[in-house]
Amino acid sequence: MTSPHLASDGLAARYLAGYPPELIAQADGLHAQGRLADYLARRFPERHEVRSDAALFDYVQALKTRYLRNAGPLNFVGFDAKLRVLQQALGTHTRRTQVQGAKLKMRREIRIATLFKTAPAALLRMIVVHELAHLRELEHNKAFYQLCQHMEPDYFQLEFDLRLYLMQLEAAAAEPVAQPTADSSGPEAP
């Protein structure tokens, strides 16, 4: 559902780089009509209670025990206020793991951006699955995404929705006056 009357500000193109143009146009439409927050609220009514590093450790450990039992112990699990999700977590991991001798030094840390403390439960799970998969696969390659899907079958849809969520956070920060109406009786979000 595109929105020809409202000009795109390029936000969707930035958050959804690499996605099909139709999806970017849809996201642009939702954003331009001010319906992004409403769409996300409807899609993700469930919150979570993972607010501390200790709670995050337990959450990560439970998933790791279930899916990656042999991946070796984690050295660190915690929230990180400086982590930029789009560029550092979801982006191409440009900073390769340091090669020490002939051996790759695998990451044993799980850092989750602080914004996930208040994100929907499904999106926290998605980003934790993403970081857990990096215990096995450093790059965003086919094996990496297969592992993500093994842990979370809806992984690709959730990563797309996470990008919409991040997009909405930026849009909301830019326009703090925009308030969603209490009863939004508009058409169903796609």
Ligand SMILES: [Zn+2]
């Ligand atoms: Zn990654």
